[in-house]
Amino acid sequence: MASLPMLPDTAPFAAEQIAVLNKVMVATTPEQRSWLSGFLAGYQAATAAPQASPAAPPATRQPLSILFATESGNSEALAAKARLVATRLGFAARAIDMADATPEVMAKASNLLVIASTWGEGDPPQRAIDFYTGLMADAAPRFDGVRYAVLALGDRAYANFCETGRRFDERLAALGGARIADRIECDVDYETRAKAWIDGTLGTLQALLAEAADADPAEPGADVIHVDFARGPAEQAWTRSRPFEAEITERINLNSSRSTAETWHVELSLAGSGITYEPGDALGFVPTNDPALVDEVLTAAGLAGDATLHAALADRFDVTTLTRLQIAEFGRMTGDAALIELGADAARAAAFIEGRQVIDLLAAAPHRLTPEQLTGLLRPLPPRLYSIASSLRAVPEEAHLLIGAVRFETHGRARKGVASADVAERRRVGETMKVYLKPNSHFRLPADPATPIVMIGPGTGIAPFRAFVQDRDATGAAGRSWLFFGNRQYTHDFLYQLEWQDFLARGALSRLDVAFSRDQREKVYVQHRLWEQRRDLYAWMEDGAVVYVCGDANAMAKDVHATLARVIADQASVDAEAAQAYLDRMRRAGRYLRDVY
Amino acid sequence: MADEKKLSRNETIKEESRFLRGSIAEGLHRAETGALSEDDTQLTKFHGIYQQDDRDLRAERGRKKMEKAFSFMARLRIPGGTLTPAQWLALDDIAQERANGTIRLTTRQTVQFHGIIKTNLRPAIAAINRAMLDTVAACGDVNRNVIATSNPYERATHGAVVALARAVSLALLPKSRAYHEIWIGDELVAGGEEEDEPIYGRTYLPRKFKIAITVPPHNDVDVFAHDLGFIAIVEDGRIAGYNVTAGGGMGMTHGEPDTFPRTGDVLGFCAPDQVIAVAEQVVTTQRDFGDRADRKHARLKYTIERMGVDGFRAELERRLGFALAPARPFHLEGNGDRYGWREGDDGLAHYTLFVENGRIADTGTRRLLSGLRAIAGVHAGTFVLTCNQNLTIAQVAPDRRPAIDALLAEYGLDGDVTALRRHAMACVALPTCGLALAESERYLPSLVTELDAVMARLGLAEDAITLRMTGCPNGCARPYLAEIGLVGRGPGTYNLYLGAAFDGSRLNKLYMKDVSDAAIVAALTPLLEEYARDRESGERFGDFVIRRGHVQATVGGNRFHADLAPGLAA
Ligand code: SRM
Ligand SMILES: Cc1cc2nc3c(=O)[nH]c(=O)nc-3n(C[C@H](O)[C@H](O)[C@H](O)COP(=O)(O)OP(=O)(O)OC[C@H]3O[C@@H](n4cnc5c(N)ncnc54)[C@H](O)[C@@H]3O)c2cc1C
C-alpha cells in the first residue's frame, strides 16, 4: 500500500493532523478521492472573498485584429501593448505582422487597428510591401463595414512624414472601411501620445460595440467571457525612457590612423541588467548632445549661460533635427513674418531644411527666446539604434556595438552626428552609455544550425554578422557561411580583419569576399562581388541559404537587391520578373532578410 | 663548398617552387589577407616584387584588429636605364592608380613603386607590361638589373653599353614562364614540367647577383660594388673591350666581422663579343661554388674569398675555354653624376636633374612628379636614369631646350642645390623597408641642411664630398664607398665611416660607433674645419682623413673591420 497517496511532511498541517489525514487517505478508493477533490473545490469557491471584476463587463468577447507594419520593431512593440490593453478591455485581440497577412483575409475582420511606420523616402517597411501593394492594387478586396483606425509612426525629420500610415488610412476608407478614430501621426517621441490614442480608440470602439450590442443583443458565436489573466509579451525591463547604464569596457576606432573614416568598436558590460539578446537584435542608445553645440543654440536664442537649461538641452532635447513645424512655430513665437511664410510653404521649407539644423534656423533669424519658448520649440532627443555586434554565447554579459562616426559639412558649418560623435568624441572606457534592448525577431540566424547563410554587410552593416558568426562559432553550427564585406580602403578600413581570418581558419566562416571602393580608379562595391560570384551564390540560394543584408538603406540595399535579381535571372535563365518573384518567395519564406537603415 | 651543411630554407622553397610559381596565384585571390604566404614572398622577389608593410602603422594595427598594413614594392628591370617619354607617362599613371603616388629611382638605375596593395598587384604588373617594361628578376637569387654608365653625351659608347646591358640582362633572364602566367597571362600555361633553366637550374643562384658596366672616367655605377663589373676600355673613340671585375658587394651584418663589404678585383680583359660568355660563366661558377647553406656568406664576394682570386679566375677560364687577357689601364674620376645641361658629342643637349634620394613626388614648391609629367609630355628624346638616383632628360635638340627650361622653372626644378646635397644619397629605409634599423631617406635631407650650414661657414660650399646614408648595414646606397658613410644601428643611431675614395675605388672605415643623430654634425664639424684649413690642393676629404690619421685606409674587403682605432670594434 506504500504507493497510495500520502500527505508529505511539508504539508501545511500540524504533525498530528497529517497523521490523521493519512490514516483516512490510506483507506480511500479512487472514486472517493475524486469526489473529495470536487467537494473541496466547490467549498473553496463558495467561501472565497469576492474578486475584483474586470473594468467593463460586456457579455461577449469581440474580435480585434491589430495589424502592424514594422522595420525596426516600434510598431510591433506598440501592437503588443495595444493587444494587452484590448485584452484587458475584453477583446479577443490578435497582433498580426503585415508580413504574414493578406488584404483578402484582413477584409473579413470586423475590427482592425493598423499600426504602421514609414521608411526609406516615404516607403512602407520592407516586410509589409506585399500587403501594401495588394491593398493599393485595383483588385484589392472591399473593406465594407470594417471598423478601423490607423496609428502612423514616423519621423518629422523626413520629408514624407508618416506617409505609409496616411496611405493605409486613405485606402481603407476608399475601400469602404469605417474609420472609428482620426489617424494619429507620431514623431520619434511617440510613446505617450501613442498610448493615449490606443486607450482612447479602444474605448471608442468598445462604446461603439456596446451600442451595437444593445440594438442587436448577443452576437451569434460569441462565447461566455473568460477573464484573460495571461500577461502580454514580456516587457523589457529597460526602455528608452528608463535605459540601463552600461559600462564601457573597451572602445577602439577600428579604422587606421590613415583612414578617412572612423568606426568605433564599443564593448559594453550588461552585468546586472538582466538583458539577454539574440544575434540580430539592436541596442537603443540614449545619447547626449555636443555641449559646444548646445552652447551655440543657447547663444543664438539669447540664453547663453543658463546652466540648467544647458543640462536639459544636452540630455533631453533634439537640438539638431529641423522640421517645417519648427520653422512655423518659431515664426509664430517671434512674429517673424518671413519665417511664418517659409513655414507655410512646404516646398520652400523643404529646400531650406535640406542640410540645415536648428542652429541654422536660430542663426538665420536671431530672436531672444524664453527658456520655455526654446524647449517648446525643440523635440525630445530620440535614441539611436545600433545592431549588436556580438553574441552572448561568445561574450556573456557583454554587448558590442560598431558605430560609424557621422561628420559632414553643409552650408559652411561642420556637423556631427549626435549619437555617433558622442561615442567617438566624448565617451571613455569606464564611463557608461544609456541603452535598452531593441529586439529584432525578424533578423535571426536560421533555426537550423545546418542552414547555409549568406551575409552581405558593407560598412557598419557588418555588425550583426559578427554576432552571427560569433554565435555559430560558439555553438559549433555546421552550416556554411559566406560573408560579403565592403568599405573604402583595404589597408585602412577592413573592419575586424583579424577576427575574420581567425573565423575562416576555425571554419566558423566558410567564405569571404571583399570590395574596397577607393583602392583603384574603378569603384568596386559588394554588389560587384555578388555578380562575380553569381554561380556559387545562386547555388547557395538553391541549397536553401538564408540571405541577409545589413547596412545602408539608400544606395547599398537597393543595388544589392537589383544585383541579386540579376544573379537569379542570369543563373536560372529567367526574365527579370521571374527573378523578382524568386526573391519575393525567398522573402516570404524568411530567407531574404534585410536590416537596413 | 657546403655539401655537408644544411641547405638554407630558401633552397627548398626554390626547389619546390615549380620554377618560381609556388602558390602565388592562389595567394593573390585570398581576400582575408593583404599578404602572401611566407614562402611565396621569397618567390615573388624573382618576379621583382617584395612584400612589405607600413612600419609607421605597426603599433596600432593589432589593437585595431587589423593585420600589418601590407603592401608590395615592385622594382622594374630597365637594363641601361633608358626610358621613352611615353613609358615615363605610363609609370606616372601606375604610381597614381596602383601605388602610393610616387616613383622611386634607385641606386641601381631603375624605378620602384611602393605601396601596391595585393589586389592592385596584377593590374600594376600588367600595366608595366603594356608599357613594354617588366619586373622580371629585378630581385631574387638571379642576375638583377644590369646597369651601365649614364653618359648619353657620348653617344656611341653610351649606345654600346646600353645595348650590352640589355643583351647581358636578356642572356641571364630566367626562362621560366611563371612570370607571365601569374602576372600577365589570363590562362595558365602548362604547369612548367617541360621547363628548364639552362643557366640557373631549378634552384637558381645561392644569392642575388649584380652586374655593372662603366665607361671611364665615370664610375657612377660604382663598378667595384657589384658581383661582376665591366670597365669599358675606350680606344680611339671605340670600345676595344672590357676589364672584368668580380667579387664586389656592400652588405654586411652588424657584429659579424666575417661579413663585410668588398670591392671587386680586376680579373683581366675581354673583347666585347666575349662579355656575355664571361657573364654566363661567372654566374655558373657562382651557381656551383656559392654557399647554399648560409645566406649571409652566399654572395660571390665570399666565394672568391674562399677560392682565392687566382683560383676563381682559373675556374672561370676553364669554363670559358679561353683565358682573359691582361687588364688594361683605366682612370676613374668620381662616382657622382654631372648635373644641369651638358652638350653631347652629337650636338644634342642633356639635362641631369637632381632627385633627392630618388623620390619623385611633389614636395612644396619642388614639384618633381608633375614637372616630369609635363616634360614627358613635350620631350622628344629619352630619359636616362642614373645610379645615383637621378635622372637625365636626354637627347634634347637645341631648339627644344627653352621649352624644357621653361618647364623646369615652372615646376621649381631649376633651383640651386649645394655640392654636398648633390653628392648625398640615402636608401629607402623606413617606413617600407623591412630591414631598416634607422631612418634614412626621410632623415638625410635635414641632416644635409645642417651640414650645409657648416660647410658654408667653412667656405666649403662648392666642395663635393660624397655622403651616403643607409638605414642598416646592407648598404643599399653603397655607404661604404662614400667619403662620409652613415649606417643605421638602431632608431636614431648610426655608425660613422670615413675615408673612401671619391672615385669609388676604396672602401671607408669605421670612425665612430653609435653616434646619435643629434651628434652627427658635432662629430663631423672638427674634421671639416681641419679639412678646410689643412687640405692640400685638390685633396679629397676621403684621402685627407687618411693622411691625417683619423682612419686607416681600407685596402680590401677582408681588412674592412681591421685596423680600427683603439677602442673601436666592429
Ligand atoms: C631601392 C634600393 C635602395 C635605394 O635607395 O635605391 C634598395 C632597397 C632595398 N634593398 Fe638593397 N636596394 C638597392 C640597392 C642595393 C645596393 C647597391 C647596389 O647594388 O649598387 C646594395 C649593396 C650592394 C650589394 O648587393 O651588396 C644592396 C644591398 C642589399 C642587401 C644586402 C645584400 C648582401 O648580400 O649583403 C639587402 C638584404 C638582403 O639581400 O638580404 C638588400 C635588400 C633591400 C630591400 C629589398 C629590403 C628587403 O630585402 O626587404 C630594400 C627595399 C627597400 C624599399 O622599401 O624599397 N639590399 N641594395 C636599391 C635598389 C637597387 C635596384 O634597383 O636594384
Ligand atoms: C535598426 C538599425 C540599426 C542600426 N545599426 C547601426 C550600426 O550597427 N552601426 C551604426 O553606425 N549605425 C547604425 N544605425 C544607424 C544609427 O542608428 C544612427 O542613425 C547613426 O549612427 C547616426 O546617428 P547620429 O546620432 O550619429 O547622427 P544624427 O545626428 O542622427 O545625424 C544623422 C543625420 O545627419 C544627416 N547627414 C549624415 N551625413 C550627411 C552628409 N554627408 N551630408 C548631409 N547630411 C548628412 C542625415 O540627415 C542623417 O540622417 C542603425 C540604425 C537602425 C535603424
Ligand SMILES: Cc1cc2nc3c(=O)[nH]c(=O)nc-3n(C[C@H](O)[C@H](O)[C@H](O)COP(=O)(O)O)c2cc1C
Ligand atoms: C532609414 C530610415 C528612413 C526613414 N524614413 C522615414 C520617412 O520617410 N518618413 C517618416 O515619417 N519616418 C521615417 N523614418 C522613421 C521611422 O518611421 C520611425 O523611426 C519609426 O518609429 C520606425 O518604426 P518601426 O520600428 O515600427 O519600423 C525613417 C527611419 C529610418 C531609420
Ligand code: SF4
Ligand atoms: S640599406 Fe637596409 S634599410 Fe636601407 S633600404 Fe637597404 S635594406 Fe633597407
